[in-house]
Amino acid sequence: MITSTSNQRIKEIVQYQRKSRARNEAGIFIVEGMRMVREVPEEKLVKLYVTETFYKKHREELPKSNVQPEFVTPAVFSYLSDTKTPQGVLAVVRQNQYDEKIIRRAGHTHLMVLDNLQDPGNLGTIFRTAEAAGVTGILLSRDCVDIYNPKVIRSTMGAIFRMPFVYVADLPAAIGRLKEENIRVYAAHLDGKHAYDEENYCGGTAFLIGNEGNGLRQEIADCADTWIRIPMAGQAESLNAAVAASVLMFEVSRQRRKQE
Amino acid sequence: MITSTSNQRIKEIVQYQRKSRARNEAGIFIVEGMRMVREVPEEKLVKLYVTETFYKKHREELPKSNVQPEFVTPAVFSYLSDTKTPQGVLAVVRQNQYDEKIIRRAGHTHLMVLDNLQDPGNLGTIFRTAEAAGVTGILLSRDCVDIYNPKVIRSTMGAIFRMPFVYVADLPAAIGRLKEENIRVYAAHLDGKHAYDEENYCGGTAFLIGNEGNGLRQEIADCADTWIRIPMAGQAESLNAAVAASVLMFEVSRQRRKQE
Numbered sequence A, B: 001m002i003t004s005t006s007n008q009r010i011k012e013i014v015q016y017q018r019k020s021r022a023r024n025e026a027g028i029f030i031v032e033g034m035r036m037v038r039e040v041p042e043e044k045l046v047k048l049y050v051t052e053t054f055y056k057k058h059r060e061e062l063p064k065s066n067v068q069p070e071f072v073t074p075a076v077f078s079y080l081s082d083t084k085t086p087q088g089v090l091a092v093v094r095q096n097q098y099d100e101k102i103i104r105r106a107g108h109t110h111l112m113v114l115d116n117l118q119d120p121g122n123l124g125t126i127f128r129t130a131e132a133a134g135v136t137g138i139l140l141s142r143d144c145v146d147i148y149n150p151k152v153i154r155s156t157m158g159a160i161f162r163m164p165f166v167y168v169a170d171l172p173a174a175i176g177r178l179k180e181e182n183i184r185v186y187a188a189h190l191d192g193k194h195a196y197d198e199e200n201y202c203g204g205t206a207f208l209i210g211n212e213g214n215g216l217r218q219e220i221a222d223c224a225d226t227w228i229r230i231p232m233a234g235q236a237e238s239l240n241a242a243v244a245a246s247v248l249m250f251e252v253s254r255q256r257r258k259q260e
Helices: A008-018 A020-026 A054-060 A075-079 A120-135 A148-157 A170-179 A241-259 B009-016 B020-026 B052-061 B074-080 B118-132 B150-156 B171-180 B241-259
Strands: A028-032 A045-050 A088-092 A108-115 A138-140 A165-168 A186-189 A205-209 A226-229 B027-034 B046-051 B088-093 B108-113 B137-141 B164-168 B184-188 B205-209 B224-227
Touching: A008 A020, A008 A028, A008 A075, A008 A088, A020 A028, A020 B205, A045 A054, A054 B164, A088 A226, A108 A170, A108 A241, A120 A138, A120 A148, A120 A241, A120 B241, A138 A170, A165 A170, A170 A186, A170 A205, A186 A241, A205 A241, A205 B052, A226 B118, A241 B118, A241 B241, B009 B020, B009 B027, B009 B074, B009 B088, B027 B150, B046 B052, B052 B164, B108 B118, B108 B171, B108 B241, B118 B137, B118 B241, B171 B184, B171 B205, B184 B241, B205 B241
Parallel strands: A108 A138, A108 A205, A138 A165, A186 A205, A186 A226, B108 B137, B108 B205, B137 B164, B184 B205, B184 B224
Antiparallel strands: A028 A088, A045 A088, B027 B088, B046 B088
């Protein structure tokens, strides 16, 4: 039983919760709560921390694993937790390393390319929706919010364990590689000439989605084959980034289902 | 210049920020930040509070109005503000009262009906997206989060001033009135028999959207003419409520544009 917040391992976990650099150097991230812990793939689980109360109540629901849970006091757990009302279970998980190749699948590649996305809730929601819409992978510019940020993880609702993704330093070059493989690249842009539903997404498709406040950077938008827009009524100036991404992803899903 | 946080009007505003009851009794709500303040309809503006620094820098951008801004010190403004980094401008605004009739429009009614929606960000995002998708109005069960909650207001991005909405005590009765007017009522439900894109939404259409964690209450779902589902790939169990609503709203928009 760990009873002190000055315990070295406790200090480490707090660093992993707060600092993307600490997480990435260790190749580790933290997930919290029963719902998320249950989705951790067995081979990725490094360590499990629980309170006694939680363990007594939920031991049967914990993932089967050789990793023995480590007990901490409620006070220590509160210190570890990123949430206001901690459940009493937290897992240390190994990060995934995906190869850029893995995010394409012959014939039905469907990619989301995120340029400087900053809001953790938006990024998590895009991952969650992407899985549901059959997206094959996500490319992120290196200045996007960290996918292993605790708020992002929560809003993925588990998709973080299943949706392949790659951070890239040079986004235009990565987009260039997509085009070489005949993946059609669409920029979601307020100045798009065609409505998004006038295009055919049954072949390899990638969408570029920009920053919440500023949209796509010009040099990224310029990499696209086609600019598309989501027609808007009223005085609405823009859509939330995750909403815009969702509308596009499900249009792909809709077209591909119709084609089957 | 108001210099003290114990000023009676300052205390009132803090109540309006924090308590839906105080807001609703006074028929008032608070909006913050230049972007939102600029969208307040002139006839709804009751009072404007600014810091001197803000006023000097942005006086030209403030809405034209007979309402003279009231100055407060930066310390008082921080106390008033619901945000971590206040801009220094805040408006007291009269609430809108919409009649249930106003949210229908002959021939192209498109309604969202929200049952016990709890997340402020989701509600705000649904309002924002609804305006863009051409929704004609929103019905909310009385136990939904308050639309005038500061977090909801921020995420509407101004749609709160333009999207008609009505809170109803008896949601099944309100849905019954829609059906009497031949508005087709669809429940977005994980057990829906038809995919959402297999229905025709060119006539009067209303969607029932349920709570984030629990979905639609059975007695509300039972009021629908048709249950529809959004087909999902992978192991995704559900979509975020605002995302599900957005996909449905833009499917209506897409079908109606095609028909034109």
